[in-house]
Amino acid sequence: MTLSGQGLSVQGLSVQGLGKSFNGRTVLEGVDFSVAAGELVAFLGANGSGKSTTLRCVMGIASPDSGSISIDGAALETLQGRDLQQARQRMAMIFQKIHLVPRRTALDNVCAGALARIPTVRSLSPLLFPADVQQEALDCLDRVGLADRAFDRVGRLSGGQQQRVAVARALCQRADVVLADEPVSALDPRAAEQVMALLRELAHSEGLAVAAVLHQPDLALRYADRSIGLLQGSMTFNLPSTEVTADHLDTLYAPDRDVSDRDVSVRTPSADRTTAA
Amino acid sequence: MTPRTLTPAAARRETTSTPRVALVRPKKPLRWITTAAVAAAVVGLHAVAIEGTDFKPELLVDGWKGMAAFIGDAFPPDLSWEKTLKPGLEATLVTLWIGLLGTTLSVPFALLLAALAAENTSPHRLVYQAARAILSFFRAVPDIVFALIFVTAVGLGPFAGVLALICHNTGVMGKLWAESMEEIDAGPQEALRTAGANRIQQVANATLPMVVPQFVGLLLYRFDVNVRSSLVLGLVGAGGIGLLINQSIKSFQFDSMLTHILIVLVLIIVVDQFSAWIRRRLAA
Structure with missing residues (x-):
């Protein structure tokens, strides 16, 4: 099985140069990836990193500002009417x-x-x-x-x-293409394992191209063939899951730590005041 | 203070006298002005309304004797079978049938208009506005006015009452149903849209099955209301127990009137219990 399949017209989903902004704020910029048939790809990233927006743009629920989306090499933007509808129906x-x-x-x-x-x-x-x-x-x-x-x-x-x-x-x-937006976030750990195992099985034994946005890096690394990291709307890595390291994950969730640092600094003056009192 | 051993939780409670975080509510000076302005507006509106309705409690105190005589004439209720009870029960059944048909026969119209008048199911903005306007019209015209109109077409009797209720209830139930569809979780409908289902398929397979309990609840509520409305419709010639109450008042037979009112009371309680029972079954 090929794990790269980057940018070429592969069987499955291919996305190039995806960009999207809401009210002048860039939420996606230059997102390139492909999900080959038979492959489970996980998207990782902090809240607001653009992973759900990526899926929604691919699915057509949100409309991207730029970029090209192809299924089995056929670019959706070149299709119209009934053909476009039929191409979209190949994604669930x-x-x-x-x-x-x-x-x-x-x-x-x-x-x-x-x-x-x-x-x-x-x-x-x-x-x-x-x-x-x-x-x-x-x-x-x-x-x-x-x-x-x-x-x-x-x-x-x-x-x-x-x-x-x-x-x-x-x-x-x-x-042929299944996009899963946080499919296991509302489930208990055992059910989450079952659903992830099912998605992997559908990819491996039935040849579906499966992309899943996940909030649990450990699930992603154990089940996905490849993991893609998103940070503030841009891709930071796109690697076979076996090559993703703790450092890679730290970069993704570091902004979260900044936020919590700021929370502490906000709280500090009042804490000082009460200890002084 | 007597020395004692404290559990960790109790120890934490003991130390709350020196708070770790000071409790300082942010001051919002404008909120007081807003509250005062709203209060003044409400009081002012009530003053105008009291003036406008000749609301004078002292009249009620002065006139209590007239009321007492009226009620005294009504006691004891006339329980004679042939003269009062039998016609009363028969007319009550007619009232019930008017309410039932007025509710059920308006379902198809209300359903169609509700689907067109809910933002998430309406096919087009113009259709949405038109459906809203039609519903508003049927809701704004009181059922009594509809009854008077239909009496001129089909003559006095229960049929005019049924037609009147169908019209008014279509307006009210259509509005209530449209609102409950708009409040429903949009997720299942969106899921079917991404699967390529057309608008009608989305509504039939996601929105409508999601709102069935709310629809049935509102239907039962309207049945309850319509049975009571059909009473009033009797007063303008649409038959049923309302007509008998009107006749007994006009012929000063207040004891018969009281009997009819008691029958109505039983009817209302039965209908209310029935819809409560159905709603409980639905919720379970």
Whole structure:
């Protein structure tokens, strides 16, 4: 397996020169990376470093100011209308807050991943979903190990199970590229391990290109093939996870320490005053 | 002070007399002025309102005898089956049916208008504004006015009442439903949009299933309100128990009036308990 695949037209996702600013403040600048098919890439960085914005720009939820996004070598900015829509549908997103409908069954939620392939009239109620879509959704649930919970309401599943249902929904969308925005931040450690193992398995054994924004460096280094560090909107490293060192991680989270230093300095005068009193 | 051993927590409490951080609330002088201005405005508004409504409690004190005579005439309630109870119960059922149909038959209209009048589900800004305007119109015209209009078309009777409630309830329930859709978590809808679902598919598979409990709760609340409204509609000729109450007052049969009011009281309690029971089942 190739770990670099930088900039070339690879199978999978390729992003070049991504830039974005909000109200004149630069949040992303010159972000280049690629996620090859069969590879799990982790994005690391402090709050506000631009890792979620990167995913949202790639997904089309936010619109980047500059940059080029390609899937299997086809640049999205050269596509229009139906072609663009179909290219976008090859990417699926996994959310931190899971975003399933709790009152519906796991199966119905997974079927919703296929809505783009279902005629509008047949998508007005789960009772009308085509039988082949329902069968495919059940297969997707089986791939995440939850076929036996297909007819349970999602609200009755645990957080980890819910996130696996969300992964199944992405599979039912027939996505080749899966973007996960802090997929395990709301989960307990064991569920987090399960979801990360699932994402790695989907990349390695099913050939998906998976990019995950993570807040836990140890999870990233243990599960991801490659880790990308973002600091204030720019990439600081893009390395195989085995080559990422403690120094690399320190640079990412150093700004956080500055903030806490400042907090202490703000508190100091009042502390002085009370000890003097 | 007697010597004693302290647990670490107790020791920490003992030392709170010398605080580690001084408690100094930041002074906000403008806040006092704002509070005083708001208070003055509220008092002023009430003074004007009291003037405008001829609000004179002394009239109530002076006139208590008239009220007592009226209520005294109503006791004991007339419980004769043929003359009062039977027609009262029958008319109460009509009132209930008016409230029921007025609520359920407005559901399709309210649902459509709510989906068009909620920011997160409306297809276009213009549609949104138009749907809001239609809902405002149906809400602004009181159900009694609708009843008077429909009476001229379909004549006196319960049917006019049902039509009136459908119109008014569409306006109110559509507004309430639109608001509950706007308050719902937008995440599932966004997730389906990124999966390539069109607007109708997003609404049918994320927004609507998310708001079902709120919708049913509001529907039951409106049923409760509409049953009480259909009482009042009876006064303008839409049939039901309201009509009987009106007739018994006009013919000075206050004991019959009291019986009808007691029946209404039971009806209202039953409807209220019923909707509370359903809402509990939904929440569970």
